[in-house]
Amino acid sequence: MALAAARRLLLHAGSRLGRREAVDGARRFANKRVLVETEGPAGVAVMKLRNPPVNSLSLECLTEFTISLEKLENDKSIRGVILTSECPGIFSAGLDLLEMYGRNPAHYAEYWKNVQELWLRLYTSNMILVSAINGASPAGGCLLALCCDYRVMADNPKYTIGLNESLLGIVAPFWFKDMYVNTIGHREAERALQLGTLFSPAEALKVGVVDEVVPEDQVHSKARSVMTKWLAIPDHSRQLTKNMMRKATADSLIKQREADIQNFTSFISKDSIQKSLHMYLEKLKQKKG
Numbered sequence: 001m002a003l004a005a006a007r008r009l010l011l012h013a014g015s016r017l018g019r020r021e022a023v024d025g026a027r028r029f030a031n032k033r034v035l036v037e038t039e040g041p042a043g044v045a046v047m048k049l050r051n052p053p054v055n056s057l058s059l060e061c062l063t064e065f066t067i068s069l070e071k072l073e074n075d076k077s078i079r080g081v082i083l084t085s086e087c088p089g090i091f092s093a094g095l096d097l098l099e100m101y102g103r104n105p106a107h108y109a110e111y112w113k114n115v116q117e118l119w120l121r122l123y124t125s126n127m128i129l130v131s132a133i134n135g136a137s138p139a140g141g142c143l144l145a146l147c148c149d150y151r152v153m154a155d156n157p158k159y160t161i162g163l164n165e166s167l168l169g170i171v172a173p174f175w176f177k178d179m180y181v182n183t184i185g186h187r188e189a190e191r192a193l194q195l196g197t198l199f200s201p202a203e204a205l206k207v208g209v210v211d212e213v214v215p216e217d218q219v220h221s222k223a224r225s226v227m228t229k230w231l232a233i234p235d236h237s238r239q240l241t242k243n244m245m246r247k248a249t250a251d252s253l254i255k256q257r258e259a260d261i262q263n264f265t266s267f268i269s270k271d272s273i274q275k276s277l278h279m280y281l282e283k284l285k286q287k288k289g
């Protein structure tokens with residue numbers, strides 16, 4: 001409830017918690033975890049996730065992300081968004097495991113509702129979304145990228161991308177799966193989802209998880225040049241086409257949002273699932289040394 005109130009305040013009272021400033025004709029607004037810079041005449045915004053150390057999608061981060069997106073969607077001068085990260089070497093570590101571990105059912109339900117909301121807003125955005133994937137992008141990180149209209153990834157074999165939920169002992173929800181199938185086809189998605197495959201950039205390109213792989217120092221310039229190409233298409237025809245392609249997938253969640261929240265809550269609350277998450281978190285800790 002407190003978060004919902006904060007969200008309303010942020011959105012409607014302008015930038016009481018956020019900042020808005022003018023720099024050389026460009027505008028920027030920032031919440032704590034999301035920085036947005038817009039370039040006036042081009043109508044393009046660059047949205048940078050900055051929730052260190054790994055841009056995990058905590059409840060606060062999801063909320064700020066959704067609010068920022070809503071602001072951009074309401075700003076008629078903005079036609080495109082480049083989504084990227086300010087955390088070195090990490091695009092996003094995905095959903096925040098600490099929001100799904102050791103909490104109560106009401107918290108899980110609130111968290112999932114916000115995950116759904118961000119996904120629906122991103123996936124059905126009228127704006128052109130291009131992701132500049134400048135780091136690791138597992139699970140929910142990959143989900144963010146998959147929502148975009150075009151994905152450019154840095155050519156660094158240390159960075160991997162994919163829906164790896166099964167490695168954590170959890171299951172990608174049906175709408176994650178649908179989007180994966182839409183992107184890479186049924187057979188590849190079936191295999192990658194069961195194995196929890198994290199693709200290197202070269203593999204991701206081959207299978208179609210990303211559209212282009214470029215040297216790391218060119219990710220942003222490439223994302224901009226892709227955006228320029230997409231901006232040349234009339235908005236109305238591109239938007240109607242995007243809607244035609246994505247509506248069925250979005251609608252299948254919209255029709256059963258509440259049931260999906262109940263599913264998630266009961267699944268994640270299971271002792272066996274909590275145990276799997278505990279083991280995974282321990283593994284992450286041990287990796288450090």
Ligand SMILES: CCCCC/C=C\CCCC/C=C/C(=O)SCCNC(=O)CCNC(=O)[C@H](O)C(C)(C)COP(=O)(O)OP(=O)(O)OC[C@H]1O[C@@H](n2cnc3c(N)ncnc32)[C@H](O)[C@@H]1OP(=O)(O)O
Pocket residue numbers: 053054056090092093094095096097098136138139140141164165168170171172173263264267268281284285287288
């Ligand atoms: C049948 C019905 C089904 C219904 C639905 C049911 C199920 C739910 C499905 C839920 C879908 C879930 C989606 C997700 O996104 S789950 C998250 C998946 N993410 C990962 O597996 C990534 C894990 N992290 C890593 O692999 C690495 O951290 C890294 C991103 C590659 C970065 O590596 P590195 O730079 O070496 O950093 P560290 O590993 O040292 O991590 C630094 C600290 O950050 C913590 N961390 C990492 N990832 C997360 C995360 N996702 N959430 C929260 N915290 C995270 C890590 O533990 C370190 O913390 P510490 O400093 O306190 O030790």
